[in-house]
Amino acid sequence: MTVTMQNFGQKFISGAFEEIYDACDISFQQLVTLEQFSEMGQQYNEGIESYEVYVQNEFLGMRQTVWLCNQKQRAIFVAFQGDSIVSIYLKPLLTYPTTDKVYTKNKYRLPFNDDWFVFWGGTNEFVNYHYAYETQRYAYDFVKVESDQTFTDTPNNNENYYAFGAEVVAPFSGTVITVVDGFQDNVPGEMDAENPGGNYIVIAHPNDEYSFLAHFKEGSICVKEGDVVKEGQLLGQCGNSGNSSEAHIHYHVMDGVDFETATSIRIQFKGNIDPLQGDTVKPIKGPDKTEELFDKADNAFTITD
Numbered sequence: 001m002t003v004t005m006q007n008f009g010q011k012f013i014s015g016a017f018e019e020i021y022d023a024c025d026i027s028f029q030q031l032v033t034l035e036q037f038s039e040m041g042q043q044y045n046e047g048i049e050s051y052e053v054y055v056q057n058e059f060l061g062m063r064q065t066v067w068l069c070n071q072k073q074r075a076i077f078v079a080f081q082g083d084s085i086v087s088i089y090l091k092p093l094l095t096y097p098t099t100d101k102v103y104t105k106n107k108y109r110l111p112f113n114d115d116w117f118v119f120w121g122g123t124n125e126f127v128n129y130h131y132a133y134e135t136q137r138y139a140y141d142f143v144k145v146e147s148d149q150t151f152t153d154t155p156n157n158n159e160n161y162y163a164f165g166a167e168v169v170a171p172f173s174g175t176v177i178t179v180v181d182g183f184q185d186n187v188p189g190e191m192d193a194e195n196p197g198g199n200y201i202v203i204a205h206p207n208d209e210y211s212f213l214a215h216f217k218e219g220s221i222c223v224k225e226g227d228v229v230k231e232g233q234l235l236g237q238c239g240n241s242g243n244s245s246e247a248h249i250h251y252h253v254m255d256g257v258d259f260e261t262a263t264s265i266r267i268q269f270k271g272n273i274d275p276l277q278g279d280t281v282k283p284i285k286g287p288d289k290t291e292e293l294f295d296k297a298d299n300a301f302t303i304t305d
Contacts, residue, residue, distance in 0.1 A: 003085070008078050009051030009067040017041045025084040044074065044090050051076065054093075055127055057278030060117075061148040062086065064278070066126045068093060077126045094125055094132060103268040104253050105207040108171040109231060110142075110269065110283040111251050116163075117145040118279045119248060123266075127277035130252070135259065138266040139252035140275060150246060151188075158185050158240050164217065164247035166238045170203060170229045171211055177257060178202035181221045185240040185247075197250075198242020201235055202257060212259045214250040215242050232285060 003011050003023040011020055017038040021029065032040075054068035054075065067076040077089035100123050110116070120141040125131040130139040143150045144162035151160045158164045164185075181199045186192060199216035201223065217239030223229060240247045256262030269275070271284040 002083070005056070005063050005065050005078070005080050008065065009053070009076070012041060012067070012076060013045060013048060013051055015042065015045070020085070020088075023083070023085050024088070025081075025086050028085065028088070040090065044076075047071075048074065055122070055124070055276075057127070057276070059278045060145065060150070066124070075124075075126065089126070091126075095123070096131075096137065099137065100266060103266050104209050105268075106172055106205050106209055106253075107268050107270050108211070108253065109285060110275075110281055111168055111171045111211075111213055111235075111249060112142065112283065113167055113169060113232075115144075115280050115282045116142040116249070117150075118275045118277050118281060119143045120277055121279075122276045130264075134263055135254070135261065136252050137264040139250060139264060140267075142249045142251070142281075143247070145280070155188055155246070158188060158247055161188070161240070161247040163238045163249070164240065165220075168213060168216065168235050168238055168249055170231055170233045170235055171213075171251065172203070172205050173231045174203040174205040174211070174229060176201060176223050176225055176227045176229060177204045177210075179221055179223065179225050181216070181219065183218060183241040185218050186242075186244060188240065188246050191243050191245050192241065193243050195241075196243040197259060198244060199236075199239060200242070200259075202259065203229065204257075208255060209265065210254050210257060210262065212250075212252055212254055214259075215239055215244045215248060217241070217247075 003020050021034045021037050048069045050070045051067040053065055055066040057064055063080045065078055073092060075093040079087040120128045122128040130136040146162055153160050179201055183195055183198045197214040200214040203211040217237040220237035222236055238247055238249050253265050253267050254262035255265055275281050
């Protein structure tokens, strides 16, 4: 039998490491020898009875599965491209079930006007690398995709990326309290780790919630600090500034003004959508419920409660 996305977990727990290794592409085999892979797999399987599928999706031409052990403590991430395994990632499953259940009080729309692809998003670090960090645990990175690609022609120029220059809009009404602009857009593949947000905006909303939108195109932000914005109002254009390797929108909601110290809150989206890596999403537009939310605020539990 060949190793497939459907039987990988059974192959791994049964110790068929040579068969799995033979299914891996050459770049993987150049990093790890069969002996190393077999030893690692045997150690990882100690005390485990079985693996079951935890998350499965298709992602820019790859098929990805996260297998979770019967004790729900160890996970295996495996990615297939065609019939070959291109990535295997063994790691304990990190979860935060308490904060996973705490949603924003406001209901937000997505910060764009058309279809975008969820590059990172979800409540585990296999589908959302932000999840390991409290300050951005429930953040999303959105890109634009056509034919399983985020760019056309060559990946060297920002202008070739479908997301570059696309409109970014306010996800909810509020007051703009921070605007940072003036950082150059990175050459694709390079990042500015010293200025992680790049060009970014922070918007204050009712219920002490704050939207953080990052990586705007240099010079494109069209609001200023103190402006009152309405849901769906244009804020600027998607860029590739800050700690970004290609044009995308980073968006999360937090409980304070400073994105480096405030705690990320899981976003309650309009239409009760729950975007996950691999999804294509588009906004649900509707009237602003700010006044209604203010009326209900006194009767709602706070995050601290």
